[in-house]
Amino acid sequence: AQSVTQPDIHITVSEGASLELRCNYSYGATPYLFWYVQSPGQGLQLLLKYFSGDTLVQGIKGFEAEFKRSQSSFNLRKPSVHWSDAAEYFCAVAITGGGNKLTFGTGTQLKVEL
Amino acid sequence: DVKVTQSSRYLVKRTGEKVFLECVQDMDHENMFWYRQDPGLGLRLIYFSYDVKMKEKGDIPEGYSVSREKKERFSLILESASTNQTSMYLCASSPSLGLAGDNEQFFGPGTRLTVL
Numbered sequence: 001a002q003s004v005t006q007p008d009i010h011i012t013v014s015e016g017a018s019l020e021l022r023c024n025y026s027y028g029a030t031p032y033l034f035w036y037v038q039s040p041g042q043g044l045q046l047l048l049k050y051f052s053g054d055t056l057v058q059g060i061k062g063f064e065a066e067f068k069r070s071q072s073s074f075n076l077r078k079p080s081v082h083w084s085d086a087a088e089y090f091c092a093v094a095i096t097g098g099g100n101k102l103t104f105g106t107g108t109q110l111k112v113e114l
Numbered sequence: 115d116v117k118v119t120q121s122s123r124y125l126v127k128r129t130g131e132k133v134f135l136e137c138v139q140d141m142d143h144e145n146m147f148w149y150r151q152d153p154g155l156g157l158r159l160i161y162f163s164y165d166v167k168m169k170e171k172g173d174i175p176e177g178y179s180v181s182r183e184k185k186e187r188f189s190l191i192l193e194s195a196s197t198n199q200t201s202m203y204l205c206a207s208s209p210s211l212g213l214a215g216d217n218e219q220f221f222g223p224g225t226r227l228t229v230l
Contacts, residue, residue: 006156034218036221042223042224043118043204043222044157044204044206044219045221046219049218090156090157100145100147100208100210100217100219101147101159101162102159104149104156104158105156106154106155106156107156
């Protein structure tokens with residue numbers, strides 16, 4: 001069965017600093033990969049997704065992610081973090097033929113210091 | 115904009131009560147999902163549905179059931195609530211378009227359920 005690992009439970013960055021959130025997946029074939037963000041008291045919002053083509057994916061709010069097959073990774077990046085980016089971030093994977101069922105990682109809580 | 119609404123933001127129930135969590139989506143999506151979210155565990159899939167009157171178990175279905183009588187509505191039922199079902203419950207929906215698996219799920223705001 002597929003799985004997703006987000007090794008960092010909490011990350012703190014200063015406003016204006018760059019950000020990288022790690023995500024590793026386990027799946028035999030090429031998966032569909034997603035990053036979602038959850039602001040306090042809110043549901044999840046899709047930041048970006050990858051399912052084929054260019055391995056560098058651009059998303060909303062200035063985020064990007066790079067799919068690296070050799071490392072089974074799909075890390076999320078942002079060159080300059082804003083205080084409003086403080087939230088919890090979830091990586092998720094869907095498999096071919098699995099319908100739209102997602103498997104989520106355990107999340108990374110991002111704190112932004114002013 | 116796709117909208118997924120959940121009947122309550124906060125709910126407090128007593129052990130042994132029957133609890134209904136309602137979810138409605140307004141985009142004619144075929145697929146609907148119920149997750150629970152717990153700190154350190156992320157989101158775990160309880161049940162999902164690909165069509166009216168159709169349901170499939172997710173990863174943690176024990177203690178829960180679901181109902182989908184209309185396309186836009188997906189209900190999660192706790193037959194006899196227990197304290198270990200205290201959690202945040204999130205509903206989501208997605209279309210069935212194009213390649214299976216690459217369709218975005220749209221989430222509701224969640225219901226924080228406390229079972230005393």
